[in-house]
Amino acid sequence: MEATALERAVAAAKSVAGSLGLHADDAIVLNNSNKLALRLLPSDAMARVAPIAEQVSQFEIDLAQNLAASGSPVAALDPRVPPVVHQRDGFTVTLWTYYEGRGTVAPADYAEALERLHIGMRDVRIAAPHFIDRVNEARQILSDRECSPALPEPDRELLADTLRNLGREVAERGKDQLLHGEPHPGNLLATNHGPLFIDFETCCRGPIEFDLAHAPEPVADHYPGVDHDLLRQSRILMLAMIIAWRWDPGDQFPNGRRLAEEWTAQMKKLLNE
Template sequence: MRDWERAVASATAVATSLGLRTDDAVVLHRSNRLTLRLSPCDVLARVAPVGHGAARFEVGLALRLAATGSPVAALDPRVAPDVHERDGFEVTLWTHHAGPPEVPAPEYADALARLHLGMRALDLPTPHFTDRVDQARRLVADPDRTPELAAPDRTLLTDTLDELEQAITGRRAPDQLLHGEPHPGNLLATERGPLFVDLETCCRGPVEFDLAHAPDEVAAHYPDADPDLLRLCRLLVLAMITTWRWDRDDRFPDGRRVGTAWLDRLRTERVQSRRNGP
């Protein structure tokens, strides 16, 4: 049995043991963690290997943010809000929401601003966004982990990560708790309004780092965003997500093709960026 099949079996067993009827499991997303919809109990299950380390942090953060009224998805109210371990996997159970696939830009920006407001009320240790940049830098520097990355592309990514990190931190913008990856795939349209999911990437940094993950039109509706800082953050995020696509263990669908396209885009945007600054 493959690892993801074992993960599905663990999630199904956990839900059943907690009294939730589970006749079917549909894989919604498969990367470093598996996201499933369990039916007919209609639960969203997130599954990761024991030791992944993010599940307990994510559950605790979701509960604290919910208490501030922040727009985050809720754990399933029928079971204890906890991390359930079974057969080498950590399973968390969340409320499943069905809704339209896209959130309009004004609502997206409002939800992100309210999330940031709620996050400012919390005080907890989290990595800085520069720690995530360093993770990308180490990946690029390790040919064993990125064996298909050509030398010129390796140099492009390294130089971009170094220069953009320095340019962003040099602006000394205020840091705060961030979602880390509030892209459209992590925002649900629900009857309660837009709700953010996948809090494991939480970090500290300027709000523009979060905005850089959202569609361009969202920034126009976000209050007091710095357009120059946002431009730098968008380019840095592009370099980071391009790096992830060249990880030998990356499970992003059609990841190599996407990674090649993003390298081409990065080259073009670097030329344009140098005309405007770093």
């Protein structure tokens, strides 16, 4: 979020927490992109704040509650307050349990947690988009030059071809189920309760290889039944998607343009292997 929106979002989170009896004299920014994550002190709650127009907070709450009930490895909502979406000053605010970080998650533990999440998700009955819808959103950024004015034309063509071709191939080959959507290391917490997944706003349906493509490469070596050729295609597809999003002028991902260039080089290398 931009500085002015950030200030308002922090104030909204503090106001909501205070109205629920949680003291929030201070707020530490844990993550700031399109959505804001805050640690509220001294109550030690974790607040997720998003502009109302861009939020899927109720979906996240419903999914998290369903998954927690099945014993899936997901972060819990704050048990001290009702599990509802609050609105304040143009923002939605949801309150979650804050977990102290415990370093990184080993690949074998990462794979086990992701497999348990996928098993739990198979029993959840909730409407979610197909991953190809997210692919098409990325394609729209490329096709509308006003959405990606600074993107070099050779890269635009390569990204468009990759999204079109691999999107179709992965959709045809994969077996669909409910997925996290972006289970990268930033969305997996190492806690005293074991690895726990957070941030389900990108939940979608697709093959498990699409989720594995977001995890560090060694994780797939510990996940049973992986189609490694489909995983390779999914990883290239994932790179093309996140590169396209970084070229959107409205994207607020930290260091997004630099990362887009690094990921483009990585994608080209994979395509040539």
